[in-house]
Amino acid sequence: MHICFLTSEYPKEGFPHGGIGSFVKTMASALVNKGIKVSVIGINYIPNDETQIVDGVNIYRLKRSTVKGLAWYFNFKAINNKIDQIHRQDSIQIIESSELGLAFIKKIKNIKYIIRLHGGHHFFTEAENRGINQWKGFQEKKSFKNSDAFIAVSHYVKNHTEKYLSYHNKPLAYINNPIDTDFFKPIIGNESENKIVFVGTVCEKKGIRQLIQAFPFVKKEFPNATLEIYGRDWFFPDGSSYIAMLKEKELKPLGIIANDICFHGAVPLTTLPSKYAEAAVCVFPSHMETLGLVAPEAMAMQKPVVFTNKGPGSEIILDGQTGLLCNPYNPKDIAEKIIWVFEHKSEAKQMGLNAVKYVLKAFDIKMLIQKNIQFYLDVIHQNIEK
Incomplete structure (x- = not known):
């Protein structure tokens, strides 16, 4: 064939x-x-x-x-x-x-x-x-x-x-x-405390703006929290950058805590597992997905994942057991889910273990x-x- x-x-x-x-x-x-x-x-x-x-x-x-x-x-x-x-x-x-x-x-x-x-x-x-x-x-x-x-x-x-x-x-x-679970597999010992990781095109429909708006709520409870953003920029019809808009309209008003939000740009597929591995939690508050790859990839790496409750969210994550679902339009709800992971590390670890088992069964x-x-x-x- x-x-x-x-x-x-x-x-x-x-x-x-x-x-x-x-x-x-x-x-x-x-x-x-x-x-x-x-x-x-x-x-x-x-x-x-x-x-x-x-x-x-x-x-x-x-x-x-x-x-x-x-x-x-x-x-x-x-x-x-x-x-x-x-x-x-x-x-x-x-x-x-x-x-x-x-x-x-x-x-x-x-x-x-x-x-x-x-x-x-x-x-x-x-x-x-x-x-x-x-x-x-x-x-x-x-x-x-x-x-x-x-x-x-x-x-x-x-x-x-x-x-x-x-x-x-x-x-x-x-x-x-x-999901290639020989490639996306747990890497033990690389996790950074209270590091939030987002992977995906940096655009409105991926919920990145609401995630940035959620960050101050998280920062208030966990001052050492950081938000690492990996993904290519998106451009408006007039050619202007979505990331530039976010920096001007969302990050600038945050003042000093904006320094803990980092745009890394696109990363090669070969280095993506190492980025997931550093996360304490992976957050993907998409407004819409068909299924998505990033959530099951991070789940395959034993990471607690916060995913959208819209679209196919419930087809991928059993809320509270293999991950957490959030309202992607509500920054406070996104923040609450992240804070729960940081406050319940033992339960979040078990969630990651459950996620791996699920991915091996459903996405192998x-x-x-x-x-x-x-x-x-x-x-x-x-x-x-x-």
């Missing part, structure tokens, strides 16, 4: 990437270890083509078009040409993409096309309190129509997406994002890779109308 992932986020040293990139890297490596050929096609960060083979994964990064107004057309054309070239050399059976990725992909006979619901344009409109962009909305609808099957990473993302888009009665499976990559492979095979062998 030959599987091709369409993403421009596949991790590349020196460049930031998001959760989809981390997911595809984890999946691709696990599939290769099962003897499955894997290709990844995306648009490059720099203005030229690149081809790499990393850990057995064939990665094709294509030169980004700079044609104003038509870059999307030429980027999709380049992707289609590369798919056609690879397919003629070594037949592809499955092409997988996120929600918008199949909009302008030219379908080829005997290839099955799958969308994995990572959280698309329609899904996040509600969380970000904005209207649907007509162009992106059109692409997403077209992409869903082109897909032969769907994979939902949580019941929540399936149900919420379904409010806006049709699955056209095509096959759909529920499969959690896999060895089990989930088999579920993915079986679904791929089921889709390949079904007589799905093109």
Whole structure:
């Protein structure tokens, strides 16, 4: 079997990437270890083509078009040409993409096309309190129509997406994002007392502003508390920095305690476990998630986790047993959950132990890779109308 992932986020040293990139890297490596050929096609960060083979994964990064107004057309054309070239050399059976990725992909006979619901344009409109962009909305609808099957990473993302888009009665499976528990595993002895760690893109929907607003409440009870923020910046449509806005509007009024809030920027995936390991508590108060990777990653490392009670929060954490759920819009509630962890270290340690057991059961990559492979095979062998 030959599987091709369409993403421009596949991790590349020196460049930031998001959760989809981390997911595809984890999946691709696990599939290769099962003897499955894997290709990844995306648009490059720099203005030229690149081809790499990393850990057995064939990665094709294509030169980004700079044609104003038509870059999307030429980027999709380049992707289609590369798919056609690879397919003629070594037949592809499955092409997988996120929600918008199949909009302008030219379908080829005997290839099955799958969308994995990572959280698309329609899904996040509600969380970000904005209207649907007509162009992106059109692409997403077209992409869903082109897909032969769907994979939902949580019941929540399936149900919420379904409010806006049709699955056209095509096959759909529920499969959690896999966590490499050989990579994300407990590191004993590296924890720093009362250190709060956040990992993720630094943007409004991740709840980072409310976490910063919660910090003074924590600081009042635990003066040595620090907040370490790891993740790439997000930029407004006018090009201005979200982090710069936070520093001006949220950190400056905090005065001296703002010195204990540190933005570290994006960190390579290879160093991420060491950042989790330093945490006394990991906090992810997202306004909306499809499932998320950071919470189960931190749980796999035996960390007490404070996660959002919105969206799929209860699908990941059993409140009070494998972690804590918070109202991500309420800074005081976020603070109370952090303070509870600091005040109940023995119970928080047990929570971390419970979390590891849960992740090994629900997110184990060895089990989930088999579920993915079986679904791929089921889709390949079904007589799905093109």
